[in-house]
Amino acid sequence: MPVYNAPLLQVDPKETRRYAGLMKAEGFDEEKIENACQDARLLASPRGIWQIYDYNCDRQEVCADPPFIIQGKKIGAHLAGCDKVILLSATVGEEIEETVTRLFAEGEYTASVLLDAAATTAVEQIADDMEKVIRPKAAAQGYGMRWRFSPGYGDWPIDQQPELIRLAKAGEIGVSLSSSMMLIPRKSITAIIGLYKEGTRKEQAVHAKGCAACSKLDCPSRVIRP
Numbered sequence: 001m002p003v004y005n006a007p008l009l010q011v012d013p014k015e016t017r018r019y020a021g022l023m024k025a026e027g028f029d030e031e032k033i034e035n036a037c038q039d040a041r042l043l044a045s046p047r048g049i050w051q052i053y054d055y056n057c058d059r060q061e062v063c064a065d066p067p068f069i070i071q072g073k074k075i076g077a078h079l080a081g082c083d084k085v086i087l088l089s090a091t092v093g094e095e096i097e098e099t100v101t102r103l104f105a106e107g108e109y110t111a112s113v114l115l116d117a118a119a120t121t122a123v124e125q126i127a128d129d130m131e132k133v134i135r136p137k138a139a140a141q142g143y144g145m146r147w148r149f150s151p152g153y154g155d156w157p158i159d160q161q162p163e164l165i166r167l168a169k170a171g172e173i174g175v176s177l178s179s180s181m182m183l184i185p186r187k188s189i190t191a192i193i194g195l196y197k198e199g200t201r202k203e204q205a206v207h208a209k210g211c212a213a214c215s216k217l218d219c220p221s222r223v224i225r226p
Contacts, residue, residue: 048127064167
């Protein structure tokens with residue numbers, strides 16, 4: 001099972017600002033954001049894992065044992081034309097979350113919010129870096145990659161999260177679920193990536209990505225505005 005544990009060399013301040021809901025906050029102290037990014041880098045324990053499965057796009061079925069039927073029209077359309085999928089999970093560990101909670105309890109609200117945002121940025125960067133590792137391996141076998149899609153995006157129900165935990169083998173890196181389907185540690189992700197054979201598929205429509213694929217139009221972290 002491929003495991004990813006490369007160090008986190010930096011955390012993007014611009015993305016941290018976005019996740020903190022500060023995109024329109026002119027004059028905000030940039031040093032505070034930089035400090036939060038540095039703290040997140042030092043506190044993070046980056047870990048990732050992924051598995052590859054055959055996929056039947058007509059049935060939206062991940063060919064595992066037992067098989068997993070993916071629910072949702074948008075995720076089905078996103079994976080149209082794919083004959084393999086990657087199930088992955090990534091986390092920055094528990095220490096950041098514990099520090100965010102402690103700072104809040106101590107009344108350090110700004111530092112808590114900024115560190116929380118930096119932790120979100122960090123786990124997304126880890127997943128991005130995992131894709132950079134996987135992409136050339138997939139290309140060497142003649143496959144292109146769709147962008148990653150997580151439960152909760154579009155109409156993919158969050159209650160399918162346990163199957164991603166199972167199929168990605170997320171427990172191997174310490175990622176689990178609460179009874180309310182929240183990932184533990186909280187700064188973790190699961191996702192699916194479709195693989196399609198280059199040069200053999202019919203051209204698919206360009207699917208919305210990220211904020212454009214999300215129906216929450218009033219999100220403070222949203223880049224694309226309605």
